[in-house]
Amino acid sequence: MSRNNNTIRIALDAMGSDDCPAPEVQASIQAANEYGDEILLVGPEDELRMRLGQLDGSPSKVKIINALEAITMEDKGLQLALKAKRTKAKNSMAIGIDLVKNGQADAFITAGNTGGALATAFYRLGLVDGLERPALTALFPVQGGYAVVLDIGANPDCKPEHLYQFAMMGSIYAQKVLSIQNPRVGLLSNGEEAGKGNQLIQETFPLLLSSDLNFIGNVEGKELFGGQADVVVTDGFTGNILLKSSEAVAKLMVDMLRQELTSNLRTKIGAGLARPAFSAIRKLLDPSEIGAAPLLGVNGLVFIGHGRSNDYALVNAIRTARQAVKSNLLEAIRNRIEEQISSLPQVKVS
Amino acid sequence: MSRNNNTIRIALDAMGSDDCPAPEVQASIQAANEYGDEILLVGPEDELRMRLGQLDGSPSKVKIINALEAITMEDKGLQLALKAKRTKAKNSMAIGIDLVKNGQADAFITAGNTGGALATAFYRLGLVDGLERPALTALFPVQGGYAVVLDIGANPDCKPEHLYQFAMMGSIYAQKVLSIQNPRVGLLSNGEEAGKGNQLIQETFPLLLSSDLNFIGNVEGKELFGGQADVVVTDGFTGNILLKSSEAVAKLMVDMLRQELTSNLRTKIGAGLARPAFSAIRKLLDPSEIGAAPLLGVNGLVFIGHGRSNDYALVNAIRTARQAVKSNLLEAIRNRIEEQISSLPQVKVS
Numbered sequence: 001m002s003r004n005n006n007t008i009r010i011a012l013d014a015m016g017s018d019d020c021p022a023p024e025v026q027a028s029i030q031a032a033n034e035y036g037d038e039i040l041l042v043g044p045e046d047e048l049r050m051r052l053g054q055l056d057g058s059p060s061k062v063k064i065i066n067a068l069e070a071i072t073m074e075d076k077g078l079q080l081a082l083k084a085k086r087t088k089a090k091n092s093m094a095i096g097i098d099l100v101k102n103g104q105a106d107a108f109i110t111a112g113n114t115g116g117a118l119a120t121a122f123y124r125l126g127l128v129d130g131l132e133r134p135a136l137t138a139l140f141p142v143q144g145g146y147a148v149v150l151d152i153g154a155n156p157d158c159k160p161e162h163l164y165q166f167a168m169m170g171s172i173y174a175q176k177v178l179s180i181q182n183p184r185v186g187l188l189s190n191g192e193e194a195g196k197g198n199q200l201i202q203e204t205f206p207l208l209l210s211s212d213l214n215f216i217g218n219v220e221g222k223e224l225f226g227g228q229a230d231v232v233v234t235d236g237f238t239g240n241i242l243l244k245s246s247e248a249v250a251k252l253m254v255d256m257l258r259q260e261l262t263s264n265l266r267t268k269i270g271a272g273l274a275r276p277a278f279s280a281i282r283k284l285l286d287p288s289e290i291g292a293a294p295l296l297g298v299n300g301l302v303f304i305g306h307g308r309s310n311d312y313a314l315v316n317a318i319r320t321a322r323q324a325v326k327s328n329l330l331e332a333i334r335n336r337i338e339e340q341i342s343s344l345p346q347v348k349v350s
Numbered sequence: 351m352s353r354n355n356n357t358i359r360i361a362l363d364a365m366g367s368d369d370c371p372a373p374e375v376q377a378s379i380q381a382a383n384e385y386g387d388e389i390l391l392v393g394p395e396d397e398l399r400m401r402l403g404q405l406d407g408s409p410s411k412v413k414i415i416n417a418l419e420a421i422t423m424e425d426k427g428l429q430l431a432l433k434a435k436r437t438k439a440k441n442s443m444a445i446g447i448d449l450v451k452n453g454q455a456d457a458f459i460t461a462g463n464t465g466g467a468l469a470t471a472f473y474r475l476g477l478v479d480g481l482e483r484p485a486l487t488a489l490f491p492v493q494g495g496y497a498v499v500l501d502i503g504a505n506p507d508c509k510p511e512h513l514y515q516f517a518m519m520g521s522i523y524a525q526k527v528l529s530i531q532n533p534r535v536g537l538l539s540n541g542e543e544a545g546k547g548n549q550l551i552q553e554t555f556p557l558l559l560s561s562d563l564n565f566i567g568n569v570e571g572k573e574l575f576g577g578q579a580d581v582v583v584t585d586g587f588t589g590n591i592l593l594k595s596s597e598a599v600a601k602l603m604v605d606m607l608r609q610e611l612t613s614n615l616r617t618k619i620g621a622g623l624a625r626p627a628f629s630a631i632r633k634l635l636d637p638s639e640i641g642a643a644p645l646l647g648v649n650g651l652v653f654i655g656h657g658r659s660n661d662y663a664l665v666n667a668i669r670t671a672r673q674a675v676k677s678n679l680l681e682a683i684r685n686r687i688e689e690q691i692s693s694l695p696q697v698k699v700s
Contacts, residue, residue, distance in 0.1 A: 142602070190503060198507045221591065222594065222597075222598050225599055226602075237548040237551075240541075241539075241570070244570045245596060246595060246596075246599045247572075256634060269620075270624030273616050275620075277617045277621070281606050
């Protein structure tokens with residue numbers, strides 16, 4: 001995949017979000033206007049054309065790529081694998097990802113079935129040479145900014161070499177997309193001290209220590225949410241639980257606070273006056289501010305957004321994707337993996 | 351261990367908390383007054399006697415058990431193991447736990463080094479017959495109450511049989527100490543659907559399904575913090591990360607909220623009026639409300655509190671411990687493990 005000109009071309013799955021395709025149509029127009037990118041909206045041509053026609057300011061930069069089928073939230077198991085894998089697949093994820101594969105788009109974004117996006121990207125794009133596993137990557141809101149956390153769900157069972165490669169990819173993502181010079185890499189563990197951790201962590205620690213990464217050692221929730229690491233590495237099972245539990249705790253606190261604040265007139269008035277503060281917090285914790293999480297390690301830029309994404313979230317997802325394109329993220333990952341394999345023969349990569 | 355009379359006897363490590371022994375001395379007097387229990391305060395006799403003498407209302411029910419040494423937060427590794435194991439150990443944890451072992455106390459509480467308490471209890475009390483691993487257990491504040499979560503740190507690497515036994519112990523704890531009739535048991539996983547999870551979870555799921563526990567399947571953060579399970583089972587690595595991340599997210603939100611609320615006069619006034627609501631939230635999230643987490647599975651009742659415990663937290667810890675004593679928690683766990691071993695030969699217990 002190489003770009004022929006300076007226009008960034010983003011393929012957007014029109015059939016991804018819970019309310020699709022309305023947010024996708026809206027977002028594609030807005031992003032094309034705002035960034036000047038070419039948006040390839042992948043979905044049922046007739047419906048998309050009608051919807052685009054109804055909106056003001058439909059720019060010529062939104063192109064429709066016809067796809068009459070879709071992978072839904074109900075697809076799973078063998079059925080999902082077939083939809084993801086079939087050469088002549090007609091679903092919007094497969095067609096959108098093929099645009100990336102064939103060099104017709106620089107990145108693909110979907111707010112659809114995460115497992116579906118993972119499988120489709122894995123089967124159709126394949127992995128970067130030398131890489132063992134792809135990693136789903138999230139930006140966590142932390143004190144002072146964001147932390148890149150990976151894997152958050154692609155690989156429930158991992159080996160030390162996988163975590164080592166996640167660390168490399170996360171570090172490059174932090175450099176390229178977040179513009180952090182020398183990202184601090186932490187290993188999520190049940191204790192900060194070296195030697196803490198389950199078997200996986202104890203075996204991963206020396207790999208990271210002997211690498212040229214800026215490895216700061218084991219980190220716990222305190223360091224992660226305190227903003228002491230730029231990249232936090234974990235297996236996909238633990239990372240997924242971390243992500244969902246953090247969201248659930250935040251939601252519980254907001255719910256409890258709302259309940260308490262509306263319990264009497266005095267606190268109600270207080271809450272009214274303090275509203276701007278609550279809005280600021282909500283914005284910080286809102287996943288739609290980032291828009292989408294990259295699937296790192298496949299041969300193409302793929303971003304997966306939340307099913308509840310609205311047009312605002314999707315525009316932000318497009319902004320994140322275009323930063324990845326502009327910074328040549330994929331090339332940097334490829335070079336880094338290649339480099340590490342030749343320089344570190346003790347890391348077994350099959 | 352059996353009680354000779356109706357007075358509950360709680361051994362309290364006077365050398366546990368960060369500010370020891372002041373909070374312990376204060377708490378022992380208050381608990382003895384409030385509950386009528388006999389508190390065996392384990393620590394340096396002269397100092398404790400002096401401090402008790404300085405306080406009003408020192409009741410005869412606080413007894414001092416001399417222990418001139420202590421396990422500190424700095425103790426680890428081999429040194430810690432020796433302190434925990436030695437027959438003639440003179441540290442307050444070993445002496446306090448020996449009181450339980452010898453039937454002179456019904457339960458032991460410490461706010462000291464968690465690893466130290468774990469090791470000391472494990473070496474000196476041993477495990478309940480047929481049990482493979484002890485489990486550190488926490489009550490998580492969730493929508494509508496609390497959820498029992500175990501293991502939160504005793505076993506970083508677990509087998510399915512361990513998680514199965516944790517589920518039994520957690521269920522009994524919820525019944526006996528929290529008075530929940532038929533506790534709903536969930537398995538922490540990266541997805542609610544059966545079949546989700548890493549290898550450990552996938553192998554544990556059928557064990558729980560075929561048990562007579564009220565198993566509700568896999569749970570994620572949403573179900574845990576939404577209060578949909580009474581007991582949530584996990585390995586000690588994941589559980590520890592869950593616990594510490596949840597605390598860190600809550601702290602981050604409180605910090606951000608404080609920062610936002612004090613950013614201008616309007617929100618400052620609002621925050622002042624809404625103060626009672628914030629206090630209510632803080633109380634709900636405060637670990638000192640529960641006071642201490644039980645170490646389940648050892649041959650004796652052992653509770654471990656936070657290092658930052660104050661006298662209020664320690665009185666609550668004593669209240670939790672006395673509920674466990676009154677409800678014959680230990681006997682119930684022993685009976686249950688024995689019963690399960692004879693009824694379920696397919697569960698391999700070495």
